[in-house]
């Protein structure tokens with residue numbers, strides 16, 4: 001007999017399951033320095049959950065030719081009007097590319113090249129995004145509910161957070177009178 005196996009499933013709380021699965025959570029206290037309004041930040045509970053990432057990493061980090069998959073869920077919220085967002089990164093192997101696609105909720109993918117030129121794409125269920133090499137990427141939740149998106153990237157891409165930690169993105173996504181504005 002040929003056995004037909006159960007597939008891996010992707011949910012927020014009961015994701016891929018088993019070996020190679022990594023879950024990481026980011027609280028406000030892990031995101032110190034990324035939001036502009038430091039006073040608003042200090043007045044919020046540092047234990048506030050901002051986002052979580054469930055990754056399926058079937059091969060060792062750095063493996064050439066492998067591919068990773070992750071689902072990121074960003075809670076709704078803002079710090080002084082600046083939407084909850086991911087840290088954002090360039091890839092350590094800077095020319096490595098990535099796909100993002102929207103699953104649930106509303107958001108914006110913010111992109112920045114090495115010349116610090118910034119552009120952005122709306123995210124919503126079914127939206128699809130190709131992130132070229134040499135482009136930093138960050139996602140903000142602009143909605144009132146959870147934003148979930150999937151991502152797939154090469155297993156030798158790595159994350160370079162330093163550049164963004166030091167200089168940030170050249171533009172920020174702020175709620176101005178209820179409208180998400182890139183300024």
Ligand code: M6P
Nearest residue numbers: 053070071072086087088089151
């Ligand atoms: C996506 C992928 C991951 C990344 C995650 C959160 O799932 O790009 O590689 O870790 O988003 O983004 P960040 O690492 O910038 O916080």
Ligand code: ZN
Nearest residue numbers: 091098137153
């Ligand atoms: Zn990436």
